[in-house]
Amino acid sequence: MKEFMLAFRHAVESTPTEEQIAGMMKDWDNWIGGIAAQGKLAPGGKRLAQGGKVLSTSGIITDGPYVELKEQLSGFIMVTASGMDEAVTLAHGCPILMVGGNVEIRQIA
Amino acid sequence: MDHTQLITQLYRSEFAKMVAVTGRLLGLQHIDVAEDIVSDTFLIAAEKWSDNSVPPNPEAWLYTVARNKTQDFLRRHNVFTGKIAPALKTENTAITDEDPFTDHAIRDSQLRMLFAVCHPAIAVEAQIALALRILCGLTVDEIAVAFFTNKETITKRLYRAKAKLNETGLSLEMPSDRTLPERMEGVLHIIYLLFNEGYRSSAGDSVLRKDLCLEALRLGILLTKYPATDLPATNALIALMCFHASRFDARDDTALYDDQDETLWDSELIKLGTYYLHLSAKGDKITRYHLEAAIARWHCTREDSHEKWDGILQLYNQLLQINYSPRIALNRTYAYYKVYGNDAALAEALKLKMESDHFYHALLGELYKTVNKARSKEHFQQALALARSEADRKIILIKLQNL
Numbered sequence: 133m134k135e136f137m138l139a140f141r142h143a144v145e146s147t148p149t150e151e152q153i154a155g156m157m158k159d160w161d162n163w164i165g166g167i168a169a170q171g172k173l174a175p176g177g178k179r180l181a182q183g184g185k186v187l188s189t190s191g192i193i194t195d196g197p198y199v200e201l202k203e204q205l206s207g208f209i210m211v212t213a214s215g216m217d218e219a220v221t222l223a224h225g226c227p228i229l230m231v232g233g234n235v236e237i238r239q240i241a
Numbered sequence: 242m243d244h245t246q247l248i249t250q251l252y253r254s255e256f257a258k259m260v261a262v263t264g265r266l267l268g269l270q271h272i273d274v275a276e277d278i279v280s281d282t283f284l285i286a287a288e289k290w291s292d293n294s295v296p297p298n299p300e301a302w303l304y305t306v307a308r309n310k311t312q313d314f315l316r317r318h319n320v321f322t323g324k325i326a327p328a329l330k331t332e333n334t335a336i337t338d339e340d341p342f343t344d345h346a347i348r349d350s351q352l353r354m355l356f357a358v359c360h361p362a363i364a365v366e367a368q369i370a371l372a373l374r375i376l377c378g379l380t381v382d383e384i385a386v387a388f389f390t391n392k393e394t395i396t397k398r399l400y401r402a403k404a405k406l407n408e409t410g411l412s413l414e415m416p417s418d419r420t421l422p423e424r425m426e427g428v429l430h431i432i433y434l435l436f437n438e439g440y441r442s443s444a445g446d447s448v449l450r451k452d453l454c455l456e457a458l459r460l461g462i463l464l465t466k467y468p469a470t471d472l473p474a475t476n477a478l479i480a481l482m483c484f485h486a487s488r489f490d491a492r493d494d495t496a497l498y499d500d501q502d503e504t505l506w507d508s509e510l511i512k513l514g515t516y517y518l519h520l521s522a523k524g525d526k527i528t529r530y531h532l533e534a535a536i537a538r539w540h541c542t543r544e545d546s547h548e549k550w551d552g553i554l555q556l557y558n559q560l561l562q563i564n565y566s567p568r569i570a571l572n573r574t575y576a577y578y579k580v581y582g583n584d585a586a587l588a589e590a591l592k593l594k595m596e597s598d599h600f601y602h603a604l605l606g607e608l609y610k611t612v613n614k615a616r617s618k619e620h621f622q623q624a625l626a627l628a629r630s631e632a633d634r635k636i637i638l639i640k641l642q643n644l
Binding site: 158161162164165166168169170171173 | 551554555557558559561565570577593
């Protein structure tokens with residue numbers, strides 16, 4: 133079994149309010165619960181607070197945390213899977229997809 | 242009550258306490274002797290007492306005899322330590338009708354014994370056997386019944402566990418503040434396993450099994466008597482055991498899920514569980530016991546509402562994140578079915594792929610029941626083939642017949 137990170141990103145413009153997040157918590161719990169029920173959730177996942185700063189090489193600190201596409205990372209979970217295909221299968225149904233976000237799937241090196 | 246009934250009852254209520262007190266005087270390396278002394282004491286009572294001549298305070302009589310025997314042993318073996326010798330010198334060794342040990346001292350000894358027995362150096366199975374013998378006062382025969390095994394196996398297991406106690410040089414000191422949190426996890430785990438030993442097994446003597454559950458509950462409550470061990474997790478575990486125990490008489494061995502006769506639920510235990518659940522709502526850590534207690538609390542409500550199953554599902558979702566087990570995964574899927582219906586639950590269930598688990602096939606059989614009768618039958622048949630116990634086979638057969 134290999135370990136993967138599923139990172140959730142969504143566009144900065146569509147940053148949900150706290151109420152919207154609370155409303156979506158059940159979807160998240162069901163989705164993560166479904167992965168845990170398969171015994172494939174690994175410890176270490178975190179929800180991230182909104183906003184943040186980015187420090188770049190020049191020493192400039194900007195409001196962030198945005199990558200080029202004006203997306204922000206909202207959290208990640210760790211899963212175990214036999215390979216990339218299975219990790220991608222696990223990512224299906226992630227509630228971030230319902231608000232136009234995306235899931236980045238990365239194997240732990 | 243005649244004197245033999247009295248002795249049986251006293252054996253139940255006092256044996257473990259007497260072993261704890263005696264064991265503390267003798268030291269953990271002589272735990273065998275402590276057991277022998279207490280057993281001998283009951284033999285003497287059986288010989289000397291008759292229906293007309295039970296001592297006025299039978300408990301005190303037992304404690305005094307056990308204490309005198311303990312002192313004899315200590316003298317013979319010259320194992321006086323600086324701590325024991327002065328204490329014994331000042332004590333009156335004559336048999337009196339007064340209780341020689343305070344309740345507080347007995348509790349304290351039992352708590353220390355609980356930590357010694359639940360030491361990580363001892364294999365979990367042996368810890369349970371040892372706890373049943375030393376802390377709950379079950380006979381070797383009874384333990385063998387509880388474990389579905391024979392007397393020799395248990396005797397060997399106990400022997401090895403005691404040898405381990407000796408070998409690791411454990412003492413009856415309470416763990417230090419530094420190690421206490423970790424040791425508490427072990428202690429709570431063993432208490433829960435003890436409880437489950439009584440609650441989950443579907444075969445065997447139901448009186449004995451209920452006794453086991455109540456003993457586990459008693460040990461849990463013992464922990465709440467001391468600030469250092471009266472943790473939120475302790476209270477959550479007690480709440481959990483109360484809620485489960487409240488339904489003990491209502492459990493129907495032929496019901497896969499909760500088709501129970503609610504009138505048999507013990508409302509006093511439900512109240513007690515709610516009380517401890519409130520006490521457990523402290524601190525910032527949600528343990529598996531908190532979540533399982535909350536689930537068990539839901540199962541003690543009568544209506545089969547959407548709110549109930551939605552609550553249970555969310556709790557299972559959280560529980561799985563901190564404590565995965567195949568059984569919890571299946572229960573979670575059942576809750577999912579109750580909230581989101583057949584199709585959604587089937588999709589969730591099929592991801593589990595627990596092909597060799599008869600509960601998994603029983604659940605699939607249940608989920609296919611209204612959508613695909615043939616599939617349903619297939620899965621129930623597979624469950625039947627995989628089931629290991631007669632009780633499980635019986636349940637599945639009923640499901641097949643009702644299809």
